[in-house]
Amino acid sequence: MPAPAKTPRNKHGRKPGRGLRPWLLIPKILCFCLLVGSLAALGLLCLRQVLMPESINIDPYPEIVPAQTYLDLTGQIEQxxxxxxxxxxxxxxxxxxxxxxxxxxxFIKLRWLQIKTLLVIITLPLLHITTRIVYEGYATVLHSNLQQMDLAVSNDLVLAVPLIDTWVADSLDRYLxxxxxxxxxxVIALAAIILIGRLKPKLWQNWAKAYPRK
Structure with missing residues (x-):
């Protein structure tokens, strides 16, 4: 009968397994990918309206533009x-x-993590503030134009088929x-954050020299 295999002895004092870290890392990666994908979808949705109007059945050189197109886009952006x-x-x-x-x-001593955290602290609030300001300007121009046309709008349902002038459409397109x-x-800034977290560059930091084992 063969002798049972010996269990390797832990010589380095490391705890078996990684605890809860993988269970936290996986949902974080999924949420981050969802954030990047959603921002990319928002950017492409807005740029398609401006750069490829024919793809959504809009005449590239109209005299008047149906406002319902911009109202639908407003709902998609908000969602x-x-x-x-x-x-x-x-x-x-x-x-x-x-x-x-x-x-x-x-973690707080790692230079790459300090840079990554700083980029996150700068990028996310700046992205939120700038997109909110631009979107509020877009919504203000759109709804003020509808009010000038005396359209009845209640419960987010347009009760008429409004048309807007091309100069208003041009202003909306600039916001978009x-x-x-x-x-x-x-998206580019978040991709840079992903790259830093993946590569974990030393950034001229010698961990063994800076923090010798006591």
């Missing part, structure tokens, strides 16, 4: 922000904080172009 972008960003921050407090004394550009720049 993206309310149901995808804000929840995914909130959950990403939540899981990131849980991962940080798993071993804060070690800016909103789409900001969203795609946010």
């Amino acid at each position: 993206l922000v309310k149901y995808l972008i804000i929840p995914s960003a909130t959950l990403t921050i939540f899981f990131g904080i849980l991962l940080l407090i798993d071993a804060p004394r070690i 172009l800016l909103l789409g550009t900001i969203s795609l720049l946010g």
Whole structure:
């Protein structure tokens, strides 16, 4: 009868397994990917309206433009922000904080993590503020134009088929172009954050020299 295999002895004092860290890391990655994908969808949705109007059955050179097209786009933008972008960003921050407090004394000293955290602190609030300002300007121009036309709007349902002038449509398109550009720049910034977290560059930090084992 063969002798039973010996269990390797733990010589380095490391705890078996990784605890809850994988269970926190996986949902954080999924939420972050959802955030990046939602921002990319928002940017492409806005830019398609401006750069490819024929793809949504709009005459590129009209005299008047149906306002319902912009109203539909408003609803799509609000749904993206309310149901995808804000929840995914909130959950990403939540899981990131849980991962940080798993071993804060070690993580807080890592230079790459300091840079990554700083980028997150700058990028997400700046992205939120700029997109909100641009979107509010877009919504103000659209709804003020509808009010000038004395359209009855109640319970988010337009009771007429409004048409807007081309100069109003041009103004709306400029807001959409800016909103789409900001969203795609946010995607690039988040991709840089992903790259830093994946590569974990030392950034001229010698861990063994800076923090010798006592």
